Amino acid sequence: MSAPANSDARPWRQRLRTLTLVAYAALCLVFTLPGGSRLANRQVWDSPHNRDQFSHWASTLQKFGVNVSGATLKQWLWGFTRRYVRAHSQLLRPVRWLPEQLGFGQSWRMFSNPQTTPSRLWVELDEGSGFEPIYVSRSTQHTWRQGFFEHHRIRKLLGRIGRGGRDGAYNSLAGWVAKRAFDEHPQAQTVRLRIYTWTTPSGSAEPGFTEPPEFGRRKGKFRHERVFTRQGGAR
Numbered sequence: 044m045s046a047p048a049n050s051d052a053r054p055w056r057q058r059l060r061t062l063t064l065v066a067y068a069a070l071c072l073v074f075t076l077p078g079g080s081r082l083a084n085r086q087v088w089d090s091p092h093n094r095d096q097f098s099h100w101a102s103t104l105q106k107f108g109v110n111v112s113g114a115t116l117k118q119w120l121w122g123f124t125r126r127y128v129r130a131h132s133q134l135l136r137p138v139r140w141l142p143e144q145l146g147f148g149q150s151w152r153m154f155s156n157p158q159t160t161p162s163r164l165w166v167e168l169d170e171g172s173g174f175e176p177i178y179v180s181r182s183t184q185h186t187w188r189q190g191f192f193e194h195h196r197i198r199k200l201l202g203r204i205g206r207g208g209r210d211g212a213y214n215s216l217a218g219w220v221a222k223r224a225f226d227e228h229p230q231a232q233t234v235r236l237r238i239y240t241w242t243t244p245s246g247s248a249e250p251g252f253t254e255p256p257e258f259g260r261r262k263g264k265f266r267h268e269r270v271f272t273r274q275g276g277a278r
Contacts, residue, residue, distance in 0.1 A: 067145075074142055076131060083128045088121060092159055162205025162240040164192065165265070166220060169233040177224065188223070204267060205238045213267060221271035237268040 081087060097120075098113035105111065111119075163180035166187065177187040180201070191197060197216075204213045221234040241263030 070138065070141060070145075073134065073138075078128060078131045078135070083125055085121075088117065159243045160206055160240050161243060162202065162238045164201050165235075165237050165239060166224065167235045167237075168224060168228055168231040169235070170228070170230040171232065174233070174235055177228070187227075188220075201238065205240050214269070217269040218271070221269075225271075225273055232273050234271045235268065237265045239263050239265050 087093065094113065094117070097117040101111050101113040101116045104116070164178070165176055165180075166178040167174040167176045169175075176182075176185045178189065178192060179185040180192065192201075200212060200216065204210075217236045220236060224234045225231055
């Protein structure tokens with residue numbers, strides 16, 4: 044009895060499937076390598092926070108016998124990074140269109156530059172006796188729509204807004220939140236969103252270091268206030 048006609052095709056199908064999966068995994072790996080204009084942005088490298096980081100790592104290297112200053116280390120890494128970004132860009136140029144078409148794009152960089160200005164979103168209602176919070180980030184008491192606000196994409200967006208920027212996205216988000224708040228709280232006449240930000244101290248502080256007065260949560264400020272009325276919308 045002869046074998047089925049399509050039996051010879053099965054090994055080729057399996058190999059093709061394997062090759063496709065390997066190629067897909069390789070593309071995902073290449074596209075998730077650090078890159079982008081921010082990586083080679085001189086203004087970012089020259090920020091006070093990053094200058095402190097270079098000095099800290101230079102001090103660590105000196106303990107292992109590597110005689111290098113923070114400025115020298117920064118200059119060497121800057122040259123290496125520029126060469127790397129150019130090579131990375133050339134590698135991706137022929138296939139740059141693939142992430143959007145195949146759905147595996149990833150633009151963020153994990154922990155590439157720890158932030159020193161944390162922020163928390165406040166959503167408040169005024170039902171006639173002053174504003175009262177219904178949601179505060181990380182609060183165990185004010186938890187309205189907490190699942191939505193704690194989603195990692197929303198937290199990422201709010202973090203960027205807290206550090207400045209993304210006004211268009213924030214305005215859209217604030218309008219969306221205000222509409223839901225009015226729908227779910229019929230007595231509310233006004234909805235207010237604002238973001239509380241504060242500065243954290245440097246991790247490289249020397250013994251005896253005295254924190255400047257702006258450090259700490261109690262010295263923070265409310266920023267990015269958006270107010271909406273039930274009758275008139277944003278104001």
